[in-house]
Amino acid sequence: MISLTKDMETGVEKIDLQHKELINRINSLVAIGERAASKEETQKTIDYLGEYVVKHFSDEEELQVKSKYPKYPEHKKLHTSFIDDYTKLQKEFAENGNSMDFTMKLNNSLIVWIVKHIKGNDTEFGRYYKAQGL
Numbered sequence: 001m002i003s004l005t006k007d008m009e010t011g012v013e014k015i016d017l018q019h020k021e022l023i024n025r026i027n028s029l030v031a032i033g034e035r036a037a038s039k040e041e042t043q044k045t046i047d048y049l050g051e052y053v054v055k056h057f058s059d060e061e062e063l064q065v066k067s068k069y070p071k072y073p074e075h076k077k078l079h080t081s082f083i084d085d086y087t088k089l090q091k092e093f094a095e096n097g098n099s100m101d102f103t104m105k106l107n108n109s110l111i112v113w114i115v116k117h118i119k120g121n122d123t124e125f126g127r128y129y130k131a132q133g134l
């Protein structure tokens with residue numbers, strides 16, 4: 001289980017609240033993997049997280065556009081490539097169901113990526129956003 005640690009806080013209330021929800025949904029997915037839930041239930045949880053990722057990224061990008069964040073284009077690229085990878089994983093699960101490969105990709109690539117992204121890219125944006133007096 002992951003929790004929102006101090007070094008993941010961006011200081012932007014809306015983003016921090018959304019990260020909390022994102023982590024809740026990630027944890028649901030991890031929990032479901034651990035108790036080997038049915039394919040249907042797992043699929044639902046994968047989609048539930050995926051939907052929120054899309055919503056959260058787009059809200060975050062909106063704040064970046066509004067605050068004229070200079071690193072917006074590269075930040076958006078990171079989001080887009082994550083969504084592409086996630087979509088691939090979603091398809092892979094729909095076709096093959098649970099597998100070692102799936103669980104490994106989920107835990108090692110996607111979850112690690114999100115935590116790193118929040119700690120690095122998102123806190124960097126948070127500092128910029130607050131420096132604008134927003």
Ligand SMILES: [Fe+2]
Pocket residue numbers: 060075079117121122
């Ligand atoms: Fe981000």
